[in-house]
Amino acid sequence: MKGFQITFFTQQDRKHAGKQLAEWLLQFAQAHGTRGATILAGSESFGRDSHFHSAHFFELADQPIEVTMAVDEQTADTLFDALTKEGVSVFYVKTAVEFGSIGTPES
Template identity: 55%
Template structure:
């Protein structure tokens, strides 16, 4: 299939509708019937404002979070329409991608 890989960037301390924003976006993907979403916790990074974000032993609120999705063009349009309707401010990267599923009958042999 052809479509997009979309990655959203946020921090653990951001909230929407009473939930952690990253969890809310993953839940929205499920609600919209999208093929899947992966939530990734980052160790450190910095944003467009140059402010450093990192995972600290005592305080993880500022921890970077990424939500990664592989979407068809139609799925992408539906997701972005919904996010815009929610009034969210959320940085993303959208890259054209080819994706699919390999469904072999045997597990890969070890070399």
């Protein structure tokens, strides 16, 4: 199947609608037709403001977080339209990809 890999980049302490932004994005994507997504925690990053973000032993609030998904074009359009209406502010990368599954699903 042809579509897009979409990765949102945020930090552990960012919130939207009272929830951690990464968790909110995961649930929002599912509610808008995305069939799978993954949250990944990073150890260090820097953003457009050149400020470094990192996971510290005692403080994880600034830990970099990625939310990644592969979707078809229609789902991508639906998702971005809904995110725009929601007023979310988040950096993303959207890359054209081919994706699919091999074998039978695990039970």
